[in-house]
Amino acid sequence: MATTIDFEGQQLTAVQGDSVAATLASHGIYDLRLCRSGESRGIFCGMGVCHECLVEIDGQPNQRACLTKVDRSMKISRQKFLAETNNVEESIRNGNTQSPEVEMPQLLVIGGGIGGISAAAAAAESGLDVTLLDDRVQLGGQFCKQPALHHESAFQRNTDRQMKLGQDIIGRAISAGVKIITDAQVWASFPERDILAVCGGQPRSFRPENLLVATGAYERGLPIPGWTLPGVMTTGAAQALLRMYRIIPGQRILVAGNGPFNLQVALELSKAGAMVVGVAESASRPVLGSWPALYNMYRGSRRLLFDGIRYVCQLKLKKIPVWYKHQVVSIEKSGQALRAHLKSSKKNKDPSISSLDVDVVCMGYGFLPSNMILRSLGCEHHFDKSKRQLVVKRSSNFETTVPNIYAVGDCAGLGGAYSAAEEGILAGIHIASTMRHAPGEQLAIEGARSRIQLAKHRQFQSGLWKLFETKPINTELATPETIICRCESVKLDDVSNAIRAGCVSIGEMKQRTRAGMGRCQGRYCGPILAELMSEEAQITLEEDGFFAPRAPITPIEISKIAMFWKPE
Secondary structure, eight states, X not given: OEEEEEETTEEEEEEBTBBXXXXXXXXXXXXXXXXXXXXXXXXXXXXXXXXXXXXEETTEEXXXXXXXXXXXXXXXXXXXXXOOOOOHHHHHHTSOSSOOOEEOOSEEEEOOSHHHHHHHHHHHXXXXXXXXXXXXXXXXXXXXXXXXXXXXXXXXXXXXXXXXXXXXXHHHHHHHTOEXXXXXXXXXEEGGGEEEEEETTEEEEEOOSEEEEOOOXXXXXOOOTTTTSTTEEEHHHHHHHHHHHOOOSOSEEEEEESSHHHHHHHHHHHHTTOEEEEXXXXXXXXXXXXXXXXXXXXXXXXXXXXXXXXXXXXXXXXXXXXXXXXEEEEEEEETTEEEEEEEEOSSSOOGGGSEEEESEEEEEOOEEEOOHHXXXXXXXXXXXXXXXXXXXXXXXXXXXXXXXXXXOXXXXXXXXXXXXXXXXXXXXXXXXXXXXXXXXXXXXXXXXXXXXXXXXXXXXXXXXXXXXXXXXXXXXXXXXXXXXXXXXXXXXXXXXXXXXXXXXXXXXXXXXXXXXXXXXXXXXXXXXXXXXXXXHHTOOOOGGGSOOOOSOSSOOOHHHHHTTXXXX
16 A cells, blocks of 8 residues: 655655655655764665664654554655754653563464574474564564565565575474564563563563574674665675565665675666676685585575575676676765775776776675574674685584573574574474474474475575685775774774773773774674784684674664663
8 A cells, every 4th residue: 555754844645554764765865964073874784784874754753664564644854963852751650560470381483484494384383382473563484474464466486496495484484383473673682581572662671491593693703894874785785675576676786795695686786687797705606615505505495506506697697797706895976976986806807897886885795683682691602714604603503502492593503594494493393302392294294394495494594605706804804994883983093992991801802992883783793893802812713703783683762661660
């Protein structure tokens, strides 16, 4: 159903059910808020992690445009850095007068992606009382993104494998009797498996017998000059706009980064009508010497290998160039567009692609585990140097170092969506078995099959990332004026000055510069600073080299926190 929104005096056509971010992007509006330094910011992650797309809606500040749906005629304006807030005391006074009862399901699953839903379904089919929380209004996660309800007819789910898979597993969980709670913001997790969430605006408190975390991953940020400009977004954000709302984020698009996900999204954007000017891939072009990696991929999953080959062939047919060993080194404003500067590490460089004028730059440099809940629960992690990320320690049954707390999927260390599905099934069966709920014959057979498939998918992933292996980049492309902490506008020069002044820990860096104190709570600058501090101090990076997790896990209004305790 069509409606009209007012954006700072402009009357814009909108579709009810689309996100505010998608609606504004469809009208070519990318700059949505003003940051501390006065610069404009816009859609970046597209999944509610970065908080860069904050807008004011009908006088209410701090609304994430990428998650807020257009459900009426709205008056929207750009968010100012120091937005006026509602009277907190009045909000608390008029709010909930009774703290919520503690709910104690046999299994609580946090995360409605492919891993979490698979685990919930398997456990429920075995007879457990299962509750699943997801922060989106629709299940499916990043890999199995489901279109907004009013866009369903525009998709042929039977031909889109990822959407069809999502539809199937969601249906399976519903049929199994899983209690599904969407629009659930988990803001605190404490020892003894205490989980506090705001679900549909109401407080909910959980203390499950078993807890399974399947919160997925988010895209890694790479600080280069201009990476905070409106119109620069993650590859996943562009795909979310397209798959969920049928919105192309811009007509001329450059996709840059590392990994096969960029090839897939570039092809999807092109098929939808965008002019993809090219894909800048930092890894080398596959050659004869790549056969060991390709062989591992073939043995792991021939179908996925052939999917990748098909992406490359179709890009060629569409005359979309893939520039291997190329890196976007800076982005700047050029009139109403962006100018991206590229650099090649090849000996024979092509000067014709040194700079490109585009509407949107999509950056995809891999993913990082969304492990804040696991870390705040006290689950031990170790730093994986090859993957450059914290990985939770797990048993063969996916139990963490804290009894009765499990982790599956990319939040536990990146293994891909198909691995997450198999891990979820196996974890769900195991949890049910520990509670004397043996799986039925069919589910037991599925579990045995999942164990085999998991090994194959892991083999495929090892070959895949060997094929796309490239020299790791942290702050090498940043200039002194490049912003490292997006939320607090902390520049590399600020970080360097703190180090020269004797700063030796990431905690002290936070105190001196405010890096990591913004709304994303260090999710983007934390890994960058952790590696930088480790290099400067010449020490091995471990979990204590990262920002310590603290409640609230995600920003939440004080009035909502107050709903969890009775007034004096």
